Amino acid sequence: MSKPTLDVTPHPQPAGAAERAALMQNPAFGHVFTDHMITLRHSAERGWHDWRLEPRHAFDLDPGTLSLHYAQEIFEGLKAYRLPDGGATLFRPDANARRFRASAERLAMPLLPEEIFTGSVRALVDADRDWIPSAEGASLYLRPFMIGTEVALPPEPSAAHLFCVIASPVAAYFKGGAAGVTLWVSETYTRAAPGGTGAAKCGGNYAASLVAQAEGRREGCDQVVFLDAVERRWVEELGGMNVFFVFDDGSLQTPPLTGTILPGITRDSLITLARGMGLAVREEPYAIDQWQADAQSGRLREAFACGTAAVVTPIGRVKGARHGFVIGNGEAGPAAARLKAALTDIQFGRAADPHGWLDRLP
Ligand SMILES: *Cc1c(COP(=O)(O)O)cnc(C)c1O
Numbered sequence: 001m002s003k004p005t006l007d008v009t010p011h012p013q014p015a016g017a018a019e020r021a022a023l024m025q026n027p028a029f030g031h032v033f034t035d036h037m038i039t040l041r042h043s044a045e046r047g048w049h050d051w052r053l054e055p056r057h058a059f060d061l062d063p064g065t066l067s068l069h070y071a072q073e074i075f076e077g078l079k080a081y082r083l084p085d086g087g088a089t090l091f092r093p094d095a096n097a098r099r100f101r102a103s104a105e106r107l108a109m110p111l112l113p114e115e116i117f118t119g120s121v122r123a124l125v126d127a128d129r130d131w132i133p134s135a136e137g138a139s140l141y142l143r144p145f146m147i148g149t150e151v152a153l154p155p156e157p158s159a160a161h162l163f164c165v166i167a168s169p170v171a172a173y174f175k176g177g178a179a180g181v182t183l184w185v186s187e188t189y190t191r192a193a194p195g196g197t198g199a200a201k202c203g204g205n206y207a208a209s210l211v212a213q214a215e216g217r218r219e220g221c222d223q224v225v226f227l228d229a230v231e232r233r234w235v236e237e238l239g240g241m242n243v244f245f246v247f248d249d250g251s252l253q254t255p256p257l258t259g260t261i262l263p264g265i266t267r268d269s270l271i272t273l274a275r276g277m278g279l280a281v282r283e284e285p286y287a288i289d290q291w292q293a294d295a296q297s298g299r300l301r302e303a304f305a306c307g308t309a310a311v312v313t314p315i316g317r318v319k320g321a322r323h324g325f326v327i328g329n330g331e332a333g334p335a336a337a338r339l340k341a342a343l344t345d346i347q348f349g350r351a352a353d354p355h356g357w358l359d360r361l362p
Helices: 017-023 066-070 093-106 114-127 203-218 265-276 288-297 334-347
Strands: 036-043 047-055 073-075 078-082 088-091 139-148 160-170 181-186 223-227 235-238 242-247 252-254 281-283 300-307 311-320 324-326 358-360
Touching (some): 066 139, 073 093, 073 203, 088 114, 093 139, 114 160, 242 265, 265 311, 265 334, 288 300, 288 311, 288 324
Parallel strands (some): 252 281
Antiparallel strands (some): 036 160, 078 139, 242 252, 300 311, 311 324
16 A cells, blocks of 8 residues: 555635634634645555545535444644744644554554654645734644544444544633633543543543533533542543642642543643753642642642643632632642743744754744
8 A cells, every 4th residue: 555645735715814814813712714624534445545635625424424423533632833933833743643543543443654644734734824823822723633434334443534634723722811710520420431532532532521511610610620430539630631730849740641541742741841840740649639638728839731722721719519629819820820831932932942842844
């Protein structure tokens, strides 16, 4: 099977500068899309084939398409940033490419070669370069994903797949000032169980978390924090963000990657940055009751959530059937602010990139 080559069809009528500027004026997360998309198909007989960059368009899917019934779907999320000199860069796209392969393996899907993943993302950003915002904190969010496309109802791994990348200009995710978000501790629902798909980035994990998110909203909370499925005791993560705790001795702690937590690239980057600042970082379990006790005693100074979409988001309050506490004064703390600045300074090219995380576009 030969390697696919990218077939480029530019949009005949891309959005004009004025239309684009209007659409990019403070867009709500993931509601505005660029002119182009990438598609690539896979079948057992032909391997990866039909690699295309095309005008963005709707798919034509048979109602018997497997992924519509059994959720054989995985995705990624990464961003392209505008640099001070007007250039553009990606942040650790190789890490997303590796995680996409790990997710594919768990969902019994074909493993996309890393260079095709990164080549697709780069080609799309290059074609839609004018869609990378230059507003403070804004970026171009990239959404690679893959679905099983075989038309058949027996619940078996699909024999055909479609990989696709779309792009969406985004403003800063959580608007507003220093106030931290309020989390709802889900006692009714869990996100991931041992042996399940918690470490894979798949749509099914999100589908299963939506009802918990709705419960949290009804309780006046912004996000849900999930506990482990076995003991209902250990803090795992939010629906789409990892979590960190900051203590009075300056040390940090984040739950370990035991298979039920999504291995966040932001999480990994922050661990590296914090250690580089001389801070101790433990990857150890943290119990919800301990979190409450430490917040109340003052031993815990800060907590924050992190992910590509929201970057670093301070946690101000935690509420639940058995819990209710404020962290610090309920506002953004200095450690979260310092780590966020260190990360975004690298991403936006305002600081040196000692770890080689930027993948600058030519
Ligand atoms: C994507 C995701 C994260 C964050 O991962 P990043 O690579 O930092 O964006 C955390 N938790 C879940 C469940 C996710 O899907």
